[in-house]
Amino acid sequence: MKKILGLVVSVMAVLLLAACSGTSGGAKKTYTYRDMVVGFIQTGSEGGWRAANTASFKETAGELGLLLKFYDAQNKLENQVAAFRNFIADKEVNVIVLAALETTGWDDVLKEAKDAGKIVVLEDRRIDASEDLYATYIGSDFAEEGRKSADEMCKLLEGSASKNVVELVGNVGSSAAKDRGQGFREKMGDCGIVITQTQTANWSATEGKAVMESWLKQSTDIQGVFAQNDEMGLGAILAIQEAGLKPGVDIKILSVDATAGAFKALVEGTLNVTVECNPLLAPQVYEAALKALNGETLPKWVPSQEGVFRSTDPNLAEVFAQRKY
Numbered sequence: 001m002k003k004i005l006g007l008v009v010s011v012m013a014v015l016l017l018a019a020c021s022g023t024s025g026g027a028k029k030t031y032t033y034r035d036m037v038v039g040f041i042q043t044g045s046e047g048g049w050r051a052a053n054t055a056s057f058k059e060t061a062g063e064l065g066l067l068l069k070f071y072d073a074q075n076k077l078e079n080q081v082a083a084f085r086n087f088i089a090d091k092e093v094n095v096i097v098l099a100a101l102e103t104t105g106w107d108d109v110l111k112e113a114k115d116a117g118k119i120v121v122l123e124d125r126r127i128d129a130s131e132d133l134y135a136t137y138i139g140s141d142f143a144e145e146g147r148k149s150a151d152e153m154c155k156l157l158e159g160s161a162s163k164n165v166v167e168l169v170g171n172v173g174s175s176a177a178k179d180r181g182q183g184f185r186e187k188m189g190d191c192g193i194v195i196t197q198t199q200t201a202n203w204s205a206t207e208g209k210a211v212m213e214s215w216l217k218q219s220t221d222i223q224g225v226f227a228q229n230d231e232m233g234l235g236a237i238l239a240i241q242e243a244g245l246k247p248g249v250d251i252k253i254l255s256v257d258a259t260a261g262a263f264k265a266l267v268e269g270t271l272n273v274t275v276e277c278n279p280l281l282a283p284q285v286y287e288a289a290l291k292a293l294n295g296e297t298l299p300k301w302v303p304s305q306e307g308v309f310r311s312t313d314p315n316l317a318e319v320f321a322q323r324k325y
């Protein structure tokens with residue numbers, strides 16, 4: 001009798017324990033996209049690349065059936081940090097996606113998000129923070145884009161007696177600007193390129209034109225322009241034309257992104273090269289977030305695959321016609 005009683009008590013204790021631990025023998029919840037509520041903190045709307053990146057997140061959210069709460073920080077870091085904290089406080093949000101304006105200043109909010117049990121995925125821009133504070137980073141190898149840019153500029157300036165290149169920089173705190181500049185400098189020495197001017201034009205066509213105008217007033221002994229994005233390159237092209245010179249001929253122009261504006265300039269011959277930077281990252285980001293929600297450990301960086309497009313490419317018009325952005 002005592003044995004039976006002891007057995008009954010033991011079984012009840014196990015069931016009680018299981019019930020308290022919430023497992024009660026039931027399977028662990030498996031999340032689907034319909035369970036995902038994503039707080040997305042975008043940089044702003046500074047150009048064609050950014051418009052395509054935003055569209056990717058909005059369109060893919062609709063296709064997958066997840067709820068996207070989109071925030072445009074209007075290129076202000078303080079807005080991004082505030083939005084981050086709002087999404088942490090928002091009980092509905094279980095995933096936070098960040099396109100960081102700057103590489104630094106994220107440790108506090110990332111720790112707060114971790115403590116709140118929120119999944120964080122970095123998209124587009126990498127940051128300087130401990131890897132255990134985010135699930136993964138989905139974005140380009142900007143340093144490789146910089147190295148590709150230098151290699152292509154070397155080809156454009158082959159045979160030129162001088163190889164003076166001016167550099168239009170994105171916003172200086174961003175990983176895209178830092179890494180593209182670093183990559184370009186790693187390889188420019190291979191052919192004797194000298195950077196004679198470098199200045200930020202904040203990813204903007206208007207600022208790119210103004211900066212290029214100021215450089216041309218100082219000297220026209222410029223053989224190449226390395227613009228860290230297409231908008232600034234297109235601005236430089238206008239300034240070169242207004243100075244009575246032929247962009248793409250008198251001065252070689254290379255930019256980064258491969259947006260529609262750049263393809264138009266490639267076809268016209270005013271732009272020589274655009275190095276692709278893929279903005280259509282949402283499918284990879286949402287897939288990574290779902291895996292993280294379901295407890296999977298992810299690689300800390302998933303680089304995008306990207307190409308190079310030149311005004312001399314034989315099938316340029318056909319390629320342009322098939323592109324999404």
Ligand code: GYE
Binds near residue numbers: 049124125257
């Ligand atoms: O090159 C530029 C945008 O982070 C890769 O940001 C992105 C960059 C892109 O403003 O056009």
